[in-house]
Amino acid sequence: MKNPDEHTNASSLSQPSLDQNWRDAHEFVQALPAAVYTTDVAGRITFYNEAAAELWGVRPQIGKSEFCGSWKLFWPDGSPLPHDECPMALALQEQRSIRGMEVIAERPDGTRVPLMPYPTPIFDRSGVLTGAVNMLVDISERRETEQAAQLLAAIVESSDDAILSKSLDGIIMSWNQGAERLFGYTAAEVIGKPILVLIPADRHHEEPTFLARLRRGERIDHYETIRQRKDGTLVEVSLTVSPLRNTRGQIVGASKIARDITERRRTEQQQHLLLREMNHRIKNLFALCGSIVALSGRKASSPGDLVSAIRERLGALAQAHELTLPKASEVASRTEQSTTLHALIKVIASPYNGHTDRPRLSVSGPDIPIAGGAVTSFALLLHEFATNAAKYGALSTPEGHISIECSADNERFNLTWREHGGPRVENRADGEGFGSLLSRATVKGQLDGEISRDWRPEGLTIRLTVARNRLNTQ
Incomplete structure (x- = not known):
């Protein structure tokens, strides 16, 4: 049997070691960057470290x-959370660890911090609850990252542009609604498939070049090309391709933005056509003025007569031009434009009639009403025909004249332009000038019609047929 003094000495020797362990543990917890505190079985705080005090913005009273x-607690939705219902209280009440709950702590200065608590009950050796320890993790940065990611995802998903990602092997990894609208595939149909499903066969060579540049970390900006929809139709797009990196900075794929530029290209083509038309019209205007001067000079007996004839014909030309311009309605404040075919032909012909009793241009057949864009289209067509006739055809000679024959049924309107008495037409000119191209575009595109020309020795014959329902479209 051991001496009691020996037992006392052994206990006294072990006590400093226990105290030292407690001091070491206390210093360790104080040094932790995470907020840690303990409570007794009733939930009264028995210890907290400096990180906890900094997180709370206050120093609670021990015991x-x-x-x-x-200071105050809230649920993630912003509703108040009473302290006796918080995760620590729940851990003590149910005597179990609580995980996965988020709360918001409000400091006395009003700032709020989202937290992830990890309360764990503490039991003695006999299994009796003695208190609990809790660690509070500030998830502000994670929450900001999640919100930024959610915002970015919402932007990507709502974008009108097609936004997708692919691996360095060219396999589609993500697909937004804009991509579905542009290419016709749903995300389920294309994710996991090669990007080549979107690339026409004659452009497959582009993909290896893109992937090689991406592996080098290069960005591809506004590359204009053609891609293929699910239904096989082609679409012009502008591509922006950027490398995607993982958390270690390694390039693992690419993000791609595809923008449909079909409308932009169409607008550019229309602008180009308008510029060419403007240039063509200006040239024709000078040529027409020259023809008017030449025609007027043949009949003028004095400089005064010449000036008067030129002034009258140029005035008539201006009146014809007025018919091609829309007029604002004073009642409805909208664009209106209407006349009849015979009235339009009369105005177009007036610069060439001069002072003779016989009109240079005559018209026969039904006098049909025309309105809206059809007025502009017909005025431009007739002006084009007359200008060419003044430069090369029947209106370039004093004896020449033109007959215009009209006919119509329920669906189509037909016009035949015949030139007589002009220079003999030896053969048809090679190629098709811009005026002819413009006439053809106007007839097909705006009037849903067809136009043909027949160069006969006695003069040019033009046959024009258009859709009847296009003549009165406002």
Whole structure:
């Protein structure tokens, strides 16, 4: 049997070691960057470290403050959370660890911090609950990252542009609604498939070049090309391709933005056509003025007569031009434009009639009403025909004249332009000038019609047929 003094000595020798362990543990917890605190079985705080005090913005009273040292607590949705219902209180009440709950702590200065608590009950050797320890993790940065990611995802998903990602092997990894609208595939149909499903066969060579540049970390900006939809139709797009990197900075894929530029290209083509038309019209205007001067000079007996004839014909030309311009309605404040075919032909012909009794241009057949864009289209067509006739055909000679024959049924309107008495037409000119191209575009595109020309020795014959329903479209 051991001497009691020996037992006492052994206990006294072990006590400093226990105290030292406690001091070491205390210093360790104080040094932790994470907020840590403990409570007794009633939930009264028995210890907290400096990180906890900094997180709370207050120093709770040891032995008095209960469950949590926060000034106020809230649920993630912003509703108040009573301290006696917080995760620490729940851990003590149910005597189990609580995981996965988020709360918001409000400091006395009003700032709020989203937290992830990890309360764990503490039991003695006999299994009796003696208190709990809690660690509070500030998830502000994670929450900001999640919100930024959600915002970015919402932007990507709502974008009108097609936005997708692919691996360095060219396999589609993500697909937004804009991509579905542009290419016709759903995300389920294309994710996991090669990007080549979107690339026409004659452009497959582009993909290896893109992938090689991406592996080098290069960005591809506004590359204009053609891609293929699900239904096989082609679409002009502008591509922006950027390398995607993982957390270690390694390039693992690419993000791609595809923008449909079909409308932009169409607008550019229209602008180009308008510029060419403007240039063509200006040239024709000078040529027409020259023809008017030449025609007027043949009949003028004095400089005064010449000036008068030129002034009258140029005035008539201006009146014809007025018919091609829309007029604002004073009643409805909208664009209106209407006349009849015979009235339009009369105005177009007036610069060439001069002072003779016989008109240079005559018209026969039904006098049909025309309105809206059809007025502009017909005026431009007739002006084009007359200008060419003044330069090369029947209106370039004093004896020449033109007959215009009209006919119509329920669906189509037909016009035949015949030139007589002009220079003999030896053969048809090679190629097709811009005026002819413009006439053809006007007839097909705006009037849903067809136009043909027949160069006969006695003069040019033009046959024009258009859709009847296009003549009165406002």
